[in-house]
Amino acid sequence: MRCALDGEGVFRITLNRPERLNAFNQAQHEGLIAALQQAERDPAVRCVVITGEGRAFCAGQDLQSIGDMPIGDLVRRYYNRWIAQIRSLEKPVLAAVNGVAAGAGVSLALACDLIVMAESAAFIQAFARIGLVPDSGASYFLPRLVGYHKAMELALFGDRVSAAEALSLGLCNRVVPDDQFEPAVAEWAGWLARGPRAVGWIKRQLNRGLERSLDEVLALEAYHQEIAAATEDAREGIRAFVERREPRFTGR
Known part of the structure; x- marks a missing residue:
């Protein structure tokens, strides 16, 4: 290896x-x-x-x-x-x-x-x-x-x-x-x-979505959206969108 x-x-x-x-x-x-x-x-x-x-x-x-x-x-x-x-x-x-x-x-x-x-x-x-x-x-x-x-x-x-x-x-x-x-x-x-911190949560959601009910997935999405919105990457992503430039994510 x-x-x-x-x-x-x-x-x-x-x-x-x-x-x-x-x-x-x-x-x-x-x-x-x-x-x-x-x-x-x-x-x-x-x-x-x-x-x-x-x-x-x-x-x-x-x-x-x-x-x-x-x-x-x-x-x-x-x-x-x-x-x-x-x-x-x-x-x-x-x-x-x-x-x-x-x-x-x-x-x-x-x-x-x-x-x-x-x-x-x-x-x-x-x-x-x-x-x-x-x-x-x-x-x-x-x-x-x-x-x-x-x-x-x-x-x-x-x-x-x-x-x-x-x-x-x-x-x-x-x-x-x-x-x-x-x-x-x-x-x-x-x-x-170079992606945002949210990448890991996206992976978790899609994996859970294979097996969980719609109600469970909706709850998980709301939870992850809440914590993703609090990250530095989300703040940078929103600023970059408003300023019409590429975001510079740090994984935080």
Whole structure:
């Protein structure tokens, strides 16, 4: 696992096992968990980017590295933990899908708040092809994003979904040519890192909105609007709007 924080507040997490298509072993699981903890605790981090080294984003679990641990325990100990970390982190998380994502690698991308895919990248729900079931939140994310029947097709057949098809299905936000991929990721990440304090509350609201009643969401929106209005960023945003200029947010 390789991590780097730039001067804008973009914290880049790179899965770094290119010889195994960035498939997870114990060290990589623990590295991702530690990196997400660092992102949560460090106030200098304002946006997180997760990507892969080499030609793949993440091939899921490295089946040769499981050892004697029952796979259910592996899922509970590692996968469930970092999925929950990504969803609860009150900072935007951008998946920069540079190549193929398979199995839990797809779930890793779908757990993020925004997804940019290189034109040559692809998603593969590989579980059924090896006699396993979707995990790492795939059963949660897929039906919500593409509907029940398409999710069932993807889960049962495990066909390769190109970046263009992923975009048409709503599985990603943006597809860019490979030679423009890094600048596109940097552009979005930089914009997110320069965003207001309210970004984290927006993420919380949309996550709660997936499950809560309308009355509960209305109450949460009113609460967040009250505390957002009291921030320095809101005051700056309103001044900038009146003065017809771009706001300069500080995350406070």
